[in-house]
Amino acid sequence: MSAPDLPAGIMPDYRREIPAELLARQGSWVWHEVVQPGVLRHLAADGSELLTVRILLPPNGLLSASTLRDLARWIREYALTGRRTSRQGFEFVGVRPEKLEKFLAELQAAGFPAGGTGKSLHQIKCCTSFIHCQNAAVDAPSIAQAITDYFYRDFLQQDLPAPLKISIGGCPNQCGGGVEADIGILGLYDSVPEVDEASFLAANIDIGLLVSWCPTGAIRPRQTEKGTMVTIDVDRCVRCTSCVQVAPEGISLKKKSYVAIAVGGHGGNSCKGPEMAAIVFPRVPARPLDYSAIIDRIEVIINYWRRAGKPGERLAGFIERTGWSDFLETIGASPVEELVDKRLPQTSIRRDLHFRY
Amino acid sequence: MPGDSKEFPLCHELMKGRSPSHVRELSNSRYPLAMYEHGLATGETAYGHGGYISIPELPSGVAVRNSCRPEIIEESAYLRILPPAGGWLSAVTLEKLASCAETYGKGLIHLTSGGTIEIYTTREQMVPMVRELNAAGLDIGSTGNDLRCLTACCGPARCDMALIDAPALATYLGQRFIDEQQYPGYPQKVKSGVAGCPNDCIRAMMQKDHSFIGVYRDLPQINNEVLAAWQEAGGDLAGLIAACPAGALTWTGTTLAIVPNKCWHCMACINLCPAIRPGRERGVAWVAGGKYGHRGPQGPMVGYVLVPFIPVKDDDYTAIGDLFGAFLELWADNARKKERVGDFIARVGPLWVLKELGLKVEPQILLSPKRNGF
Amino acid sequence: MPAINVGGIEIEVDEDGFIADPSKWNEAVAKALAETEGVTELTEDHWKVVNYLRQYYQQFGIAPMIRKLCKETGYSLKQIYDLFPSGPAKGACKIAGLPKPTGCV
Numbered sequence A: 001m002s003a004p005d006l007p008a009g010i011m012p013d014y015r016r017e018i019p020a021e022l023l024a025r026q027g028s029w030v031w032h033e034v035v036q037p038g039v040l041r042h043l044a045a046d047g048s049e050l051l052t053v054r055i056l057l058p059p060n061g062l063l064s065a066s067t068l069r070d071l072a073r074w075i076r077e078y079a080l081t082g083r084r085t086s087r088q089g090f091e092f093v094g095v096r097p098e099k100l101e102k103f104l105a106e107l108q109a110a111g112f113p114a115g116g117t118g119k120s121l122h123q124i125k126c127c128t129s130f131i132h133c134q135n136a137a138v139d140a141p142s143i144a145q146a147i148t149d150y151f152y153r154d155f156l157q158q159d160l161p162a163p164l165k166i167s168i169g170g171c172p173n174q175c176g177g178g179v180e181a182d183i184g185i186l187g188l189y190d191s192v193p194e195v196d197e198a199s200f201l202a203a204n205i206d207i208g209l210l211v212s213w214c215p216t217g218a219i220r221p222r223q224t225e226k227g228t229m230v231t232i233d234v235d236r237c238v239r240c241t242s243c244v245q246v247a248p249e250g251i252s253l254k255k256k257s258y259v260a261i262a263v264g265g266h267g268g269n270s271c272k273g274p275e276m277a278a279i280v281f282p283r284v285p286a287r288p289l290d291y292s293a294i295i296d297r298i299e300v301i302i303n304y305w306r307r308a309g310k311p312g313e314r315l316a317g318f319i320e321r322t323g324w325s326d327f328l329e330t331i332g333a334s335p336v337e338e339l340v341d342k343r344l345p346q347t348s349i350r351r352d353l354h355f356r357y
Numbered sequence B: 001m002p003g004d005s006k007e008f009p010l011c012h013e014l015m016k017g018r019s020p021s022h023v024r025e026l027s028n029s030r031y032p033l034a035m036y037e038h039g040l041a042t043g044e045t046a047y048g049h050g051g052y053i054s055i056p057e058l059p060s061g062v063a064v065r066n067s068c069r070p071e072i073i074e075e076s077a078y079l080r081i082l083p084p085a086g087g088w089l090s091a092v093t094l095e096k097l098a099s100c101a102e103t104y105g106k107g108l109i110h111l112t113s114g115g116t117i118e119i120y121t122t123r124e125q126m127v128p129m130v131r132e133l134n135a136a137g138l139d140i141g142s143t144g145n146d147l148r149c150l151t152a153c154c155g156p157a158r159c160d161m162a163l164i165d166a167p168a169l170a171t172y173l174g175q176r177f178i179d180e181q182q183y184p185g186y187p188q189k190v191k192s193g194v195a196g197c198p199n200d201c202i203r204a205m206m207q208k209d210h211s212f213i214g215v216y217r218d219l220p221q222i223n224n225e226v227l228a229a230w231q232e233a234g235g236d237l238a239g240l241i242a243a244c245p246a247g248a249l250t251w252t253g254t255t256l257a258i259v260p261n262k263c264w265h266c267m268a269c270i271n272l273c274p275a276i277r278p279g280r281e282r283g284v285a286w287v288a289g290g291k292y293g294h295r296g297p298q299g300p301m302v303g304y305v306l307v308p309f310i311p312v313k314d315d316d317y318t319a320i321g322d323l324f325g326a327f328l329e330l331w332a333d334n335a336r337k338k339e340r341v342g343d344f345i346a347r348v349g350p351l352w353v354l355k356e357l358g359l360k361v362e363p364q365i366l367l368s369p370k371r372n373g374f
Numbered sequence C: 001m002p003a004i005n006v007g008g009i010e011i012e013v014d015e016d017g018f019i020a021d022p023s024k025w026n027e028a029v030a031k032a033l034a035e036t037e038g039v040t041e042l043t044e045d046h047w048k049v050v051n052y053l054r055q056y057y058q059q060f061g062i063a064p065m066i067r068k069l070c071k072e073t074g075y076s077l078k079q080i081y082d083l084f085p086s087g088p089a090k091g092a093c094k095i096a097g098l099p100k101p102t103g104c105v
């Protein structure tokens, strides 16, 4: 054997990505501030500083080799190292202060503007959808692009009440994290999956697994002369597509789709703990590339919050203060019966008398 | 660009906006733009369920998407690279990724929302590309039913809040459990993340099956001299006191103090004011069961806190690694086929997990005692 | 349907090389299937895995979970991959004459 065995078993140490001069200052930072949109300054106890420039990347973290080389060249010329953010954006860390202005101008000219820090629209996180995924109901990257284009100014400036994070997942898998953000967009299927009897019976499908995966008990096995089949209860089905994933050979889906818009998701444990976003528009058309229905609704949400939100108040805190009744009415949300959790209605219905009108 | 505006009108449309365009990146690579145009034009993806692929020598880190338009492309394969923790990417690594993508792939990489790096390629190019990546100190994994890549926030190299060295812990776990990332032998995938403080910038508690979050156990430290300077410079003291969710901050007129048993040990005051810094008694909380996906009985869920505080001293992560490994074994031995950690814990109960692992049930994990007699 | 030739007899396999009719399996078929997987010699170690898979499949009608396979045979997953380069499901199960695993969850 000439070549060594695969897999090689290498987990890279992140420290190899950070130059020694920055590693030496690891843990020395005591505070940070946003100097201007897209520029962070970290301060050490000894008064020394570290500049970070955050830029907008194209949706979905897709980068051609030439763009990768541009990022590398900019690091070499202007900074110590770089990092991808958890929102699929990019940061240059250790930017040389004397070159900051020139760097920002160069980034702007190259079409990768700095921004998305503090009280701005941050990089929209989204999944790959039609670009490379078999499950996609809608195309998250083009929706992300349309929203970023429309609210571009809010990426570059910082005059929202608080940070605004938008995430988009193309199907119920939610790789893009639509459930997590201040505003989440969730790709969903319209149709109930259909069982094709012949191909279902022909494939060697694990029925127990199939039944256990359905969150609502909509799938029931039944015995036929030719073997065990399943039936899908149309009223119970929430179109999560779990069954299509378990048994693509026998269960398929007509690919009509739409999105739901959710608000008030937040991670982190300052103030309240992490919470999933709540759906306020369960059914919005999302046919590429006409995303006006999505943008209109997001704009209503953002404008209300922009107008009435207190400084520092994230969308979730804003809704908590003003109350769901008021919020739903002001944004013209869908009728309440469409907003109740179909799976676990008890979690959506109030059990105290603290009404707000 | 390959394909003018007539051939791919919708793709072309997506390059006209003000913000950076993914189509521009696609068209600067050898990605088959006709596949994306098909999706945009029909409203349906041009990719199909893949499922069956095996590349000898590469048990994990490789996958193939089937194509519904074989005349454009027969299938689309990709490699998934285990990323350096914390998202850190030096110029050297970026250039290496660029050259691998060009030489062996379609000239395109993908920073996934799950934290990995993917390179689009073909089956034939996979083994040679992996060898080249290996030579550069990188490797593949994190697909199928395996331990997915260990993600972390940026950590103390850049962040002033870092209570623990999150990328160092992620690297430790990634190195210790490298086989689990490269050989898919679990009932289902299991994602993990490490965040340096309760701000949880990577949303580990929500996205990851398994997370360790830096926490402190004593009180935030207040420096009243720095506070005075901060107020002098325009710091909003009333706003700061109001921002504490627990009402634990008190102002005597000259000094700011924290009522000990009121404090939640969150980060609200620390995030707002340079005069308040996190406590010094530091460790991690262990949270398990988060997921975004709407599949399985529970759908999307925030993880359960199983242990509120595991001390971390002198960068020794052995005990955390032992716990991580023991939990993975317990889950893998008892989970049903395809049962994510969150669905598993919801079924067997957090207390059962703690009991099996021989861990104490700390009062901090309780939201409230039960409200029925069962 | 494609087929493999075992001692002059054609055995049908599906497009991924899994045996179409599991009842046609015998040791000679296993050897022929092994060759399609790049396993030139079936050693005692291989047979231990193959026999366990067959016995489990005959009893329960499905393939065992990978962890169970490792525990019962005493091989680590890494060793199974060394024996069957395509892995337990796609390599070992194929040689053992089990039907193709379904789904791609």
Ligand code: SF4
Pocket (backbone or CB within 6 Å): A127, A128, A129, A133, A134, A135, A136, A137, A169, A170, A171, A172, A173, A174, A175, A176
């Ligand atoms: S969320 Fe759905 S469409 Fe998007 S990448 Fe994940 S599986 Fe594919």
Ligand code: SF4
Pocket (backbone or CB within 6 Å): A193, A213, A214, A215, A216, A217, A218, A219, A232, A233, A236, A237, A238, A239, A240, A241, A242, A243, A244
């Ligand atoms: S789509 Fe989901 S809810 Fe509907 S039958 Fe399938 S598994 Fe059940």
Ligand code: SF4
Pocket (backbone or CB within 6 Å): B153, B154, B155, B159, B160, B161, B162, B163, B166, B195, B196, B197, B198, B199, B200, B201, B202
């Ligand atoms: S989670 Fe905490 S330590 Fe990590 S980057 Fe965020 S604020 Fe910093």
Ligand code: SF4
Pocket (backbone or CB within 6 Å): B220, B243, B244, B245, B246, B247, B248, B249, B258, B262, B263, B264, B265, B266, B267, B268, B269, B270
């Ligand atoms: S850590 Fe949180 S609860 Fe404690 S004093 Fe600060 S803001 Fe209040």
